[in-house]
Amino acid sequence: CTQVLHPLLRLCTDSLSDHVSHLEQYINSMEKLSVNCHSNGETEVGSAFFRLADFSKELLSPMKNQVSRLSDEALNVCVCVCVCMCVCSKQVEKEKRELARQYGMVRSEVSGGEIAEELEKERRSFQLSMCEYLIKVNEIKTKRGVDLLQNLIKHYHSHNKYELTHTPGASGCQLRQEEEKRQLCVLRDQLRPVVHTDQDSLPKQVYSMHQLLGDKQYGTERSGFLYKKSDGLRKMWQKRKCSVHNCYLTIAHATPNKPPTRLNLLTCQVKPSVEDKKCFDLISHNRTYHFLAEDEAECVAWISVLSNSKQEALSVALDGGRKGGGGPESSVEDLTRAITDDIRRMPGNNNCCDCGAPDPGWLSTNLGILTCIECSGIHREMGVHVSRIQSLSLDSLGTSDLLLARNVGNSGFNEILEANLLSPSLKPSQHSHMAERKDFILSKYQDVHFVRRGHNSASALRLGLQEATKSCDIYSLIQLYAQKTELSQPLHAHIQEKGETALHLAVLLADRTSLHILDFLAQNCSNVDAQTSAGNTALHYSCLHNKSDCVKLLLRARANPHISNTHTHTHTPIINILYPTLSAAEIFFHLSSKREKHCKNMFSWFSW
Incomplete structure (x- = not known):
């Protein structure tokens, strides 16, 4: 045994x-x-x-x-x-x-x-x-x-x-969190229309690119002394010579040999201090400056001068006028250059979106991605209905052209358009032949072969479009766009009128943080002039709610300003609402030759 x-x-x-x-x-x-x-x-x-x-x-x-x-x-x-x-x-x-x-x-x-x-x-x-x-x-x-x-x-x-x-209570905690999130989303959707309605009931003011308007009596230039808080551990107030000229704030240093600091006011925001009426903050793209004036009147004067100088530079740039000295024009160029540099530093933007070549210099304005010069040629061959290519260095880009690129980037875009790419070796390299590049780019953008597709019905896709627009989720919109979802279709639910599309919803909920959602929908939908049951287009909504940024984006996307709605007995066209004081010849000239310039440089969307 x-x-x-x-x-x-x-x-x-x-x-x-x-x-x-x-x-x-x-x-x-x-x-x-x-x-x-x-x-x-x-x-x-x-x-x-x-x-x-x-x-x-x-x-x-x-x-x-x-x-x-x-x-x-x-x-x-x-x-x-x-x-x-x-x-x-x-x-x-x-x-x-x-x-x-x-x-x-x-x-x-x-x-x-x-x-x-x-x-x-x-x-x-x-x-x-x-x-x-x-x-x-x-x-x-x-x-x-x-x-x-x-x-x-x-x-x-x-x-x-x-x-x-x-784990005791884990599933219950998750369910409670999801229920709280759902309740908060419902409350947000209920409050947004009320807030916009209250804003519409207020007297309409002249559109300003700033949240802060200065007193015009103080002018646009000033020179004097201010106390600036240091950045060290001691946070001491130091007296500095400051001057405002041609939309630049110059701050002298205590050491005479050290060159002064020059701040472009187009890239800054002025905010008065709530705690101390003699203090105000100047927020630039990389630092916040704290200033202290001698008294409250002096503080008001400096804030007004800074705001007026910035407002004058923007007005001159947008109206195409020349004040002499080239100050405002150089300020707008500095602003565009700063935004472009910021876009180049975004994740994945140091390489071409399609072949991985280093330092791409071409921008697809309707997709928000950067490509190399070889791949940009194939993008042009596909047509502007797929990709609209411009050069970051050769073309004259405005802030509206950079709006999507500032919020998308190559990495986030490829996570959607190349989600089902079996192997990175299938993607062309910077040394690949043009035929190989073209086959890959056509499969990626026109045939969308590499997109992860769900088994969603048309009703589910339409609901997803509404939720993505409400939550300002640009990547969810790109996913729906890649799944060939019709972006101009009427939504399940409406806020004001039946037949509202995602464009109407984006206009109603638009603020300075969500303009890229409206821009993506306007540039990539099949019908930017879709009308509600009352005949209102997204351009009607923009005018009725006094949203000038939305008007400019829609005009840039070639929205028709001559469409009339059905509620006005006289069928007043939008063009008369936009420009009530201009003659017919002036209106035609504005829309034909000036629209592009007015719509390229405009926005307060850039948040540093």
């Missing part, structure tokens, strides 16, 4: 030891995969493999202890089994003898063949159990490659499910 059971138990312990050693090899392989992924720049995948290796190490330690205990106890189990079987066989033999004597049977003992038959049955049963175990161990050992990854994923999901199931 010992000769039969001992090899089987030894085989069992050896198999478990092999399993432990294989698990150690698996952990080493996972760590190597993590190192390789980190070296290739795939930090998220490398971190995932590293966490899986740590988790497997935690499982390995108790398994080693269990195997060592099992190997020590295997021999004892074998001896005990043999002793028990011998005792049992003797007891059976004794009972059989007693029964034979009682019933007068001649046979008084059990034959060795019967005992051997019983032992054979026990042995076969034990062998069957061991075979089942070894088969399972062999199945684990034979899983390699993709099967291994799939099992790791299943293991990860099972672990998460276990945590959610056995």
Whole structure:
């Protein structure tokens, strides 16, 4: 009996030891995969493999202890089994003898063949159990490659499910958070129309690109002394000579040899201090300056001069006038240049969106991505209904041309348009031939082969369009656009009139932080002049709610200003609402030759 059971138990312990050693090899392989992924720049995948290796190490330690205990106890189990079987066989033999004597049977003992038959049955049963175990161990050992990854994923999901199931209150907390989010979204949707209605009821003022208007009596230039708070640990007030001229604030330093600081007011915002009436802040793109005046009147004068100088520079730039000296024009150029530099620093924008070539210099204004000169030529071949290409250095770009690029970027765009790209090797490189580039770009933009598609119905896509517009989610809009969703279709629910589209909703909810949503819809929808049941287009809504930024964006997207709605008995066209004081000839000249210039440089959307 010992000769039969001992090899089987030894085989069992050896198999478990092999399993432990294989698990150690698996952990080493996972760590190597993590190192390789980190070296290739795939930090998220490398971190995932590293966490899986740590988790497997935690499982390995108790398994080693269990195997060592099992190997020590295997021999004892074998001896005990043999002793028990011998005792049992003797007891059976004794009972059989007693029964034979009682019933007068001649046979008084059990034959060795019967005992051997019983032992054979026990042995076969034990062998069957061991075979089942070894088969399972062999199945684990034979899983390699993709099967291994799939099992790791299943293991990860099972672990998460276990945590959610056995963690008290976790699922309930998640449900409560989702319910609170839903209630807040409903409250936001209810308050937005009320806020816009209250704003519409106020007296309409002349459109200003600033939130702060200065007193005109103080003019646009000033020179004097202000106290500026230092940036050091002591935060001391230091007296500095300051002057405002041609939309620039010049701040002298305490050291005469050090050149003064010049701030372009077009890229700054002036904010009075709430706590101290003698203080105000000047917020630039990289720093906030704190100033202190001698008294409240002096503070008001400086704030007015700064605001007036900025307002005058913007007005001159937008009206095409020349004040002499080139100050406002250079200020607008500095503003555009600063925004362009900021766009170049966005994630993924240091390489071409399609081939990965370094330092791309061409912008798709309706998609918000940067490409190299070779790929930009293919974009032009596809047509302006797919991609509208302009040069960052050769073309005269305005702030409205940079609106989408400032909010999208190559990385976020490719996460959607290349979500189902099987391998990065399928993407062309900067050294690829034009035919290879063209095939990839046409598949990416026209055929959208690499977009992850869901099994959503037309109704679900329309609801998603409404939610993406409400939440100002540009990437959800790009996903819907890539799935060939009609952006001009009427939405499920309306705020003011039936038949409202995403464009109407974007106009109603528009503020300085959401203009890029309206810009994307206006440039990429099939019908920018879609009308509601009352005949109002998005351009009607922009005029009725006094939203000049929206008017300019829609005119830039070639919205028709001559469409009349059905509510006005006289069918007054939009053009008369926009320009009530101009003659017909002046209106025609404005729309034909000046619209492009007025719509290119305009906005207060840039938030530094």
